Amino acid sequence: MLNFEELTRDELSELAPRALVVVPVGSIEQHGPHLPVGVDCVIVSELARRAAAEAGRTMPVLVTPTLPFGFAQHHVPFGGTVSINVATYQEVLTDIGKSLVASGFRRLFFLNGHGGNDPSVQAVGDRLVFELGLDVHVAAASYWTCAADILAGLDLGIGPVPGHAGAFETSCMLAIAPDQVRTEVLPIADGILQPLAATAMGEAVVRRPGVWSASDGRTDDASGASAALGEKALTAIAERVARFVIDFHQST
Numbered sequence: 001m002l003n004f005e006e007l008t009r010d011e012l013s014e015l016a017p018r019a020l021v022v023v024p025v026g027s028i029e030q031h032g033p034h035l036p037v038g039v040d041c042v043i044v045s046e047l048a049r050r051a052a053a054e055a056g057r058t059m060p061v062l063v064t065p066t067l068p069f070g071f072a073q074h075h076v077p078f079g080g081t082v083s084i085n086v087a088t089y090q091e092v093l094t095d096i097g098k099s100l101v102a103s104g105f106r107r108l109f110f111l112n113g114h115g116g117n118d119p120s121v122q123a124v125g126d127r128l129v130f131e132l133g134l135d136v137h138v139a140a141a142s143y144w145t146c147a148a149d150i151l152a153g154l155d156l157g158i159g160p161v162p163g164h165a166g167a168f169e170t171s172c173m174l175a176i177a178p179d180q181v182r183t184e185v186l187p188i189a190d191g192i193l194q195p196l197a198a199t200a201m202g203e204a205v206v207r208r209p210g211v212w213s214a215s216d217g218r219t220d221d222a223s224g225a226s227a228a229l230g231e232k233a234l235t236a237i238a239e240r241v242a243r244f245v246i247d248f249h250q251s252t
């Protein structure tokens with residue numbers, strides 16, 4: 001695994017025709033009273049690093065810096081949130097792809113760590129390949145979608161994955177960056193799903209007015225969170241993402 005930003009232009013030019021580039025995308029947004037606003041960036045960066053390290057043993061895999069800002073308008077009223085509107089965000093993602101193609105890269109994988117980014121991330125391939133006609137293979141997925149088959153069999157015994165600021169994300173943070181978890185202000189363990197999780201429907205992308213403001217900005221409580229659960233999930237997801245990276249590279 002190679003960090004894109006640590007290489008020179010000549011080294012990148014040499015690698016470009018053979019390499020696959022992972023572009024992790026995150027968000028800066030409120031994550032309840034107990035987690036920092038950079039959670040999505042922390043988790044997706046960790047997964048990209050682990051997956052690229054694994055896949056990079058058999059092929060050149062580069063990881064760009066994580067794009068920290070995404071579409072998070074639904075979190076803005078809570079504070080501590082920076083959001084880029086959908087149209088602008090799609091332009092940003094497309095421009096990142098165009099730049100990488102101009103640098104000679106032919107395999108891009110946008111790995112998303114925040115639900116609000118998902119539709120825009122999925123649109124990047126259409127824009128780069130079909131609208132702009134660029135000679136590039138583009139893959140895009142949220143990590144929980146890429147690893148959905150593995151996660152289904154993992155039986156973590158907690159709330160929704162990834163959910164938001166609940167047991168899953170808290171567990172991942174306890175595994176990656178425990179110093180950043182304010183365990184002294186963990187939300188009260190009410191044991192019931194917050195409104196936005198309770199009204200979600202898995203079959204479709206559903207948006208409802210007022211559902212975020214009716215919650216306190218979380219999907220579920222974090223009382224069942226632990227570093228061990230987080231590590232178990234991160235290991236399984238990273239392995240699955242690595243397998244996708246290898247399959248995608250071979251398919252090109």
Ligand SMILES: [Zn+2]
Nearest residue numbers: 039040164165
């Ligand atoms: Zn999050």
